[in-house]
Amino acid sequence: MTEKKFANPAVVGLAGFGLTTMLLQFHNIGFIGLGPVVAMGFIFGGLAQFIAGFMEQKLGNNFGFSAFVSYGAFWIGLGIIWMLNISEIYVSSTSDVGFFLLAWMLYTLIMFIASLRVHMAMVVTFGTLLLGFLLLVIGHFGYPVFNKIAGYELLVCAGAAWYMMAAIIINDLAGKTVLPFGKPLL
DSSP states (O other), X not given: OOOOOOOOTHHHHHHHHHHHHHHHHHHHHTSSOSHHHHHHIIIXXXXXXXXXXXXXXXXXXXXXXHHHHHHHHHHHHHHHHXXXXXXXXSOOOHHHHHHHHHHHHHHHHHHHHHHTTTOHHHHHHHHHHHHHHHHHHHHHXXXXXXXXXXXHHHHHHHHHHHHHHHHHHHHHHHTSOSSOOOOOOO
16 A cells, blocks of 8 residues: 655745745836735735645644745735725834834744754745845835845745745656755754
8 A cells, every 4th residue: 555645735835935025026126016916915925825834734844834824924914004005094104014024024033043954945045035024124114225125135035935846846756856955054
């Protein structure tokens, strides 16, 4: 009797995180409007990451569970902030959003420290995300040029997430390591 193989939910979580992060950076840099970011923030960055996170929980992966559900909530929360601003229901100032981003930066610091025990691809992803949040916080507290700098820097983060997604898929299909993850730092 063969053992049943479960799909790795991280491929969907990383795809959603990477794509939505990429679209937001295209917006921060000035290439696109906010519409596509809001749509993907709710569906792919939010809902898809929630589903991936709950599947990670079933597999006993606390790191993946925390990361995907939390960042799924980030995207849904950010989308709600934008919708409330556009509707002029509960308007958030730039510094209000800065505090929101600061809280997420602190969460990301914890996840970055944890990533040191996973593998180098995870360290790169969370390290660039942490730096990106720092740049966005600075940008939202009076230095808006840092939002554009964050846009370029966070494209690297999105690419790192997609690298991990691609590695999981390609390595599984090849039955061997084609795209390495690297060793943990701790």
